[in-house]
Amino acid sequence: MHMKTTFRLRHTAALLAALLITATPVSSVTALADQYRGQRMVIVDTNGQLMREIPEAGSVRIVVDNRGRRLLLDNWDQVIGLEIPAWQYQGQSSIIEPGEGPMMDPYGFPEAPPPPRQQVSRDPFSEAPRARIERRDLNPTTGTVPTRPKIIEVPAAEEPAAPKQQAQPAVKTPMLTKAQVTALQVYLDRNGMSPGVIDGRMGSNVNKALDAWYEATGERIDPADTDLILARLAADGGLAFSTYTITAEDAAGPFVASIPADYAEKAKLERMSYTSTLEMLAERFHMDEAYLKELNPEADFSLPGVQIKVVATGREKSGKVARIVADKGKKQVRAYDAAGKLLAAYPATIGSTDTPSPSGEVTIERIAPNPGYTYNPKINFKQGNNDKILQVPPGPNGPVGSMWMALSKPTYGIHGTPEPSTIGKTQSYGCVRLTNWDAGELAAMVKPGVTVSFIE
Incomplete structure (x- = not known):
């Protein structure tokens, strides 16, 4: 040896x-x-x-x-x-x-x-x-x-010279591990610049959050600057990963076996609950459900007392929002205080070509936590053979998630979603859709009368 x-x-x-x-x-x-x-x-x-x-x-x-x-x-x-x-x-x-x-x-x-x-x-x-x-x-x-x-x-002479007409490749930044990206996502999430679901992957939502951080602070964060991110995490809220012990209340639910796609079937349910402890805990810790499972491949999430690895999200952002910008092109909602300072930013799904969101300025009229949902095919959209008004019960897996902020334009609002991993990547029926936790954080900072500006 x-x-x-x-x-x-x-x-x-x-x-x-x-x-x-x-x-x-x-x-x-x-x-x-x-x-x-x-x-x-x-x-x-x-x-x-x-x-x-x-x-x-x-x-x-x-x-x-x-x-x-x-x-x-x-x-x-x-x-x-x-x-x-x-x-x-x-x-x-x-x-x-x-x-x-x-x-x-x-x-x-x-x-x-x-x-x-x-x-x-x-x-x-x-x-x-x-x-x-x-x-x-x-x-x-x-x-x-x-x-x-x-x-x-290796001496340069040992390698054949590249053809003169061959373009030089762009300099690549070091590839980050999932854990490194997670730490960056946690840091942005703690500071109100939401990356959406925390999944350990660099993507458009993380880049939008980094741009928002620059707007708010004038600082560009290099995702590969692990020393900087580490020091800031340690100084405020602790390291990116933590552990959590599943409680009896967590395991008890209530849960539903599945969420039907048909609105007529949704209306028959008592509540639009979570389908599992895994789904519930993933949302609680702002995580992608598959990533939480990946971090805990042997865990039985249905058993009280099981210890799992989660990300350490911080306290919700606080402040008084005076103006909201719903940026259709960037698929992002930004919240500003009375002095024009950016307080928070969230990836968003804002309308679609067939069902566009409003234009210009509207205001928030009312805020409704844990809302039910009224399906009206004559006002909203037509789904399959459903031609009657249906009342869908409340719950985090409801069509508008766990929060509704009604806008002055009838039937439109800013709300949560039952599918947080799709935020910023799919289309909506004209409303502004956020993750449930981002919608809840924003709702706590606004009051009726706050202006919402839709920009292209």
């Missing part, structure tokens, strides 16, 4: 043993800081908590990812632990001494490093334009494992 590899394995084993000694309960953050002051490294699990059980010999592999971090992988190549300096211990910001550096990077989890064949692609944090990768085996008894690539510069 290579001398450096042997040292790493022995070093990490020693850390695991030391951790068992130092993992006794402490009464305060100060005591915890004192406990680790003389110890440089600790092992934490994927939730950022101290690993209190030493894995059995042969049950883990130690690898170095492409950012230089030592990871503990089980026999199924799942990350179960991470070696970090003690001062970076997640969630204990007061442990950081002045000048020691930033808190723990939250972006490496919950995602495990990709399999070896995918791992050896270019390091997204490397500035080397041309390189070949040399693998290093950290554990010959278990085969080649992912390591931090060793970058070997």
Whole structure:
């Protein structure tokens, strides 16, 4: 075995043993800081908590990812632990001494490093334009494992010159992991510049939120500036990921088996409730339902006491909105105070070609939380064979979601939706559609009489 590899394995084993000694309960953050002051490294699990059980010999592999971090992988190549300096211990910001550096990077989890064949692609944090990768085996008894690539510069003379007529490719920004994008989405969400559903993906709604942030602050945030996002998350509301324990009330519902598409069938239901605890919790934490499931693949969301990984959304934006702009072209709603300062921005679905939204200026006439919905084919739209007026009961899965802000133009309003992942990506029947949580936040900041300006 290579001398450096042997040292790493022995070093990490020693850390695991030391951790068992130092993992006794402490009464305060100060005591915890004192406990680790003389110890440089600790092992934490994927939730950022101290690993209190030493894995059995042969049950883990130690690898170095492409950012230089030592990871503990089980026999199924799942990350179960991470070696970090003690001062970076997640969630204990007061442990950081002045000048020691930033808190723990939250972006490496919950995602495990990709399999070896995918791992050896270019390091997204490397500035080397041309390189070949040399693998290093950290554990010959278990085969080649992912390591931090060793970058070997290739002299320009070894590569054929590109044809003169060939256009130079654009410089690409580093590809972000889902966890990195999630942190950016959480930061924007906490500050009232909604990215819509939090799903760990860069897209039009995130870019619109970044533009809104620039309008409000004059600052351009680089999505790849992880240090900046990390520091701001740590300073206000904590890191992007958190844990939540499902309660008996969560599991009890009430729920409905499914939501029919036909309005006549909708009208027969007692309530337009959620269809599952998963759907309910995804909306509570502003998350895409599929992403919440992806973060917790083994979780049974119907059982009280189950602990799940969620994103840590913050408090709702507050303030007094004096004017709202519904931007049809950008598919975004922006809310301004009396001084013209942008308070909040939300991705929106605003009308369609067949059923356009209003033009010019209207006002908010009334605000109705948890609204029912009246289907009138002569006024709204015609669905199938439904030719009668129908009363659809209230609920978050109702046609207008859990919030309705009626506009002075009859039958039009700003409202929620039962399908938050479609916001900004589909069309509506003329109204302004937001996610339920964004509609609720906006409604808390407006009063009847607030002007709504529709712009093209």
